[in-house]
Amino acid sequence: MSxxxxxxxxxxxxxxxxxxxxxNVYLVEPEGSxxxxxxxxxxxxxxxxxxxxxxxxSIYGMFDFEFVVSKYPGSLSKDGDGRYQVKKMxxxxxxxxxxxxxxxxxxxxxxxxxxxxxxxxLMQGLAKKQQKGIQLWFLPKEGADKMIAGLSQVVAxxxxxxxxxxxxxxxxxxxxxxxxxxxxKAGRENDLKKAExxxxxxLMIQVKLTTSNRDKFLGMLPASYNEMGTVLLRQNRFxxxxxxxxxxxxxxxxxxxxxxxxxxxxxxxxxxxNKGILFMNQVDFAALEKEKSGEASGxxxxxxxxxxxxxxxxxxxxxxxxxxxxxxxxxxEKQKTLLQVTADTNGNIGQMYGRSGQQAEACIAYERGIxxxxxxxxxxxxxxxxxxxxxxxxxxxxxxxxxDKKFQEAIxxxxxxxxxxxxxxxxxxxxxxIFEPRCAQANFNLFNAYRFAGNAQDAQTSWNTAWEICxxxxxxxxxxxxxxxxxxxxxxxxxxxxxEAAAKAAADAAEAKAQxxxxxxxxxxxxxxxxxxxxxxxxxxxxxxxxxxxxxxxxWDVDRLDQAEVCFTNEVTLIRACANNDEKYMPDLAEALxxxxxxxxxxxxQPDNTSLKEAKEIAEKYxxxxxxxxEIYEDLNDGAISFGFDxxxxxx
Numbered sequence: 325m326s327x328x329x330x331x332x333x334x335x336x337x338x339x340x341x342x343x344x345x346x347x348n349v350y351l352v353e354p355e356g357s358x359x360x361x362x363x364x365x366x367x368x369x370x371x372x373x374x375x376x377x378x379x380x381x382s383i384y385g386m387f388d389f390e391f392v393v394s395k396y397p398g399s400l401s402k403d404g405d406g407r408y409q410v411k412k413m414x415x416x417x418x419x420x421x422x423x424x425x426x427x428x429x430x431x432x433x434x435x436x437x438x439x440x441x442x443x444x445x446l447m448q449g450l451a452k453k454q455q456k457g458i459q460l461w462f463l464p465k466e467g468a469d470k471m472i473a474g475l476s477q478v479v480a481x482x483x484x485x486x487x488x489x490x491x492x493x494x495x496x497x498x499x500x501x502x503x504x505x506x507x508x509k510a511g512r513e514n515d516l517k518k519a520e521x522x523x524x525x526x527l528m529i530q531v532k533l534t535t536s537n538r539d540k541f542l543g544m545l546p547a548s549y550n551e552m553g554t555v556l557l558r559q560n561r562f563x564x565x566x567x568x569x570x571x572x573x574x575x576x577x578x579x580x581x582x583x584x585x586x587x588x589x590x591x592x593x594x595x596x597x598n599k600g601i602l603f604m605n606q607v608d609f610a611a612l613e614k615e616k617s618g619e620a621s622g623x624x625x626x627x628x629x630x631x632x633x634x635x636x637x638x639x640x641x642x643x644x645x646x647x648x649x650x651x652x653x654x655x656x657e658k659q660k661t662l663l664q665v666t667a668d669t670n671g672n673i674g675q676m677y678g679r680s681g682q683q684a685e686a687c688i689a690y691e692r693g694i695x696x697x698x699x700x701x702x703x704x705x706x707x708x709x710x711x712x713x714x715x716x717x718x719x720x721x722x723x724x725x726x727x728d729k730k731f732q733e734a735i736x737x738x739x740x741x742x743x744x745x746x747x748x749x750x751x752x753x754x755x756x757x758i759f760e761p762r763c764a765q766a767n768f769n770l771f772n773a774y775r776f777a778g779n780a781q782d783a784q785t786s787w788n789t790a791w792e793i794c795x796x797x798x799x800x801x802x803x804x805x806x807x808x809x810x811x812x813x814x815x816x817x818x819x820x821x822x823x824e825a826a827a828k829a830a831a832d833a834a835e836a837k838a839q840x841x842x843x844x845x846x847x848x849x850x851x852x853x854x855x856x857x858x859x860x861x862x863x864x865x866x867x868x869x870x871x872x873x874x875x876x877x878x879x880w881d882v883d884r885l886d887q888a889e890v891c892f893t894n895e896v897t898l899i900r901a902c903a904n905n906d907e908k909y910m911p912d913l914a915e916a917l918x919x920x921x922x923x924x925x926x927x928x929x930q931p932d933n934t935s936l937k938e939a940k941e942i943a944e945k946y947x948x949x950x951x952x953x954x955e956i957y958e959d960l961n962d963g964a965i966s967f968g969f970d971x972x973x974x975x976x
Contacts, residue, residue, distance in 0.1 A: 353432050372467070507520070569595050673686075911950040
């Protein structure tokens, strides 16, 4: 342990309770430890715990919140059964705890190595003393990192309850504002991890400021909650995102009740719209159709999500319509804002109805959204944000017109979508990289409109444009890969040949992998995954997922981590869709989540990720009926336990 931490621990032993909120990380080593006295920092688990304490001090030091690492005097001895004896630790723990606000007792062994009866006696003894500021942890088989993630969460919850001294509040408010701007900027640049880190720090400070002076600092929270919700939503972390959006709405509603408060309705509506997106993104639309038709039994989960999304969108639209009539919102700038937000919400409603097969309702919503966008475009025809929305909605509406055999209307709106994407692509190379795949999709839909309208020449031109983009961008664009596979299918016009081609591509990829021909293996697995995905039926999707897994493994091996992450995400997405429709694929989903979670753990340094948690939950449920689930459950199971910890309360 570092000299600094040793000195802190030693000096605290004979002193009164510190003025700061001080946590003690109390290390308990078993008998026969391989770490010589005075050389504890050479043990990787101890080193990680010391680093954890130092990191917590750097984060929370501004709040008079401190960590100290100290060590249990001596080591644990064994009983006759070879298990460690712990009941005699009670007095040492209580004596140490007297000098600290709270205490993490870290047993550097697994729980199953400790005498069960002695552990029970120790915990009962601490319970009788009502020491709720003590938490007992055992080292998981994976090492200290998994435990540290849990410790961090406990610390964050405790810190949020402690007020900030008045003399520090303004400085911390300025720091939180800078962190918020940093998070917004990172989100716009699609660096979601950086955005989340900055916004988390901003919210941590803002929540504490609000705890300290609610009237003064509550107004900082809504924007941060809303921005964090969007960052989490973009990572498909729905449960966390909805907590953020709900917190944004609650804080806005509280602010609106204050005397002479400004109208916050537009922000509340925005949060409702974002919640609607969140619910919509959780709907399995294939399963929704079965629930609506009565084919699916049991809970109508997807119908509930669909209705929740529609309710949130309707709540947003009602507020927008009321604001259009509000005298304060009659200025040109505010009317422009209303056109932007109503266009966005109508686009979301159109997307939801379209994906559920309700084409008439989708058509109405898209037409309303596009009408608002065209009004905006009159005064700003080259506006990037308007062009982005016009391209997306125009493409979607064109698909509906094609479906309804309104080919001339489809040609008109799809040409508008293509032109919008072309303008975006002309801005610079980075924008071309983003919008070129979408332009290919719009051209493919325009090809269909021209073809069915009998315009063969223009149909061929649109086909050629889409094909050229997809062929060139297949390697770096998921949209182009999928569209290229679809176009090849249209060209070949035979699903049997497509299945044969997929199997051959997978076999060739496996052979190339065995011969260490990395690029050939990548091309083969990508082709196989795309072709299988274009085939009907769950088994084809499972095969597609398997090929995405193989592709992800290779990308990981050659350090193409962004590509690997996309592949593991595709594997999970495909199998989840199958498992939602048929329970027999749930063990496969656990396996896919395990693959994804292991990647986040080892490649992205995210040991406490939601994929591993969900994999464990599913594996535990099916371990008795599935060998695959049982193996995953055993691999993920750990021995950490928590005892009666509720954090320090009131005065320290």
